[in-house]
Amino acid sequence: MRFRPSIQLAFVSVVIVLIASAVGFRATVSSLNLYLRKEPVALQQSLDTIPTKLGRWKRVGLDSRLGEAMVESLGTRFYLDRQYAIDGNPANGVMTLHIAYYTGMIDAVPHVPERCWGAAGLNMVNQPAAILLPIDQSKWDLVSGPKNVSTGVIYPTAKVxxxxxxxxxxxxxxxxxxxxxxxxxQDEQNSSSRLVGGYLFIANARFTSSPNVVKTYAFDLSSRSSYYCKVQCSMFVNESEQPVDKWSELTADLLSELLPSLMRRLPDWTLIEASQSKEN
Incomplete structure (x- = not known):
């Protein structure tokens, strides 16, 4: 089947326009130093090297390993599932710590745990609420670090x-x-206790509790590389103990010890920023 010359000419013209547009788009993106595809950033150390003793918290049992179906649902093989208790004694309450690391992804939606907890047969008592944890920063240096390139805010430093x-x-x-x-x-089988769970993200060395803000931070078009890390803590608390307040107190205590060790394992974003600044 042969098309008329006018149709062939129109088809060729459309193809030429599309090719020119693609080339022009790439050139524009390149000239503006925009990065649509993010380069992966390796962890400095494996997450399972996080100390099993963090302050007064000690690991209970062995780290959990997820099945293939769960790993696929999680969306990463870089994770840590571990339980801690004060003095390593489960009688003091067991905190389940889950950390998951993501990098080299294109505008991905972070995995959040509310659906998983609900699928486990638990009934949601309240809608997710943002709670500011009183992290102990008394040993942090808040003034001597370099500045974050995007915000101009000084990075605090800690020692490990x-x-x-x-x-x-x-x-x-x-x-x-x-x-x-x-x-x-709430577990219908145990009405006297509540499961309190919370999470935050560290995206390109910035805290946020919002999955939507993670996308803003981690997929900033001006950054060649990106990563984000989810830190999740959950614990069963007796209803008579003001569950959220109790959980907040204990989680803040654990995270105060955990965060410096975790940042030693996540990428050093100050080095990535410095490298990209030299390239530009």
Whole structure:
């Protein structure tokens, strides 16, 4: 079947326009230093090297390993599922810590746990609410770090002890408020306790409790690379103990010890910012 010359000419013209548009779009994106596809950033250390003792918190049992179906649902193989208790004694209450790391993704929607808790047969008592945790920053240096390129805010610094060399190291802490999105669930089989769970994200070294804001931070078009990390804490608390207040107190205590060690394992975003600044 042959088309008339006028139709062939129109088809060729459309193809030429599309090719020119694609080339022009790429050239424009390149000239503006915009990055639509993010380069992955490797962890500095595996998440399972986070100390099993964090202040007065000690690991209970062994780290959990997820099945393939759960890993696929989670969307990453870089995760840590671990339980801690004060003095390692489950009688003091067991805090389940879940950390998941994502990088090299294109505008992905972060996995949030509310559906998982609901699917486990728990009934949601309240809608997720942002709660500011009183993280102990008394040992942080809040004024001597470099500035975040996007905001101009100074990175706080903290010190950790390397488990191998036993040397003290300085790590750069995320900027922003340590808010967690918190939800309370009730188990119909145990009406005397509540499951309180909350999570926050660290995206390109910035805190947020909002999955939508994660996309804003981690998929900033001006950044060549990106990552985000979800930190989730959940615990059964007796209803008579003001569950959210009790959970907030204990979670803040655990995270105060955890965050410097976690940042030692996440990418050093100050180095990535410095490298990109030199390229530009």
């Amino acid at each position: 002890i390397d488990l191998v060399t036993r040397r003290e190291e300085v790590v750069y802490m995320p900027i922003g408020e340590t808010e967690m999105s918190v939800t309370v669930f």
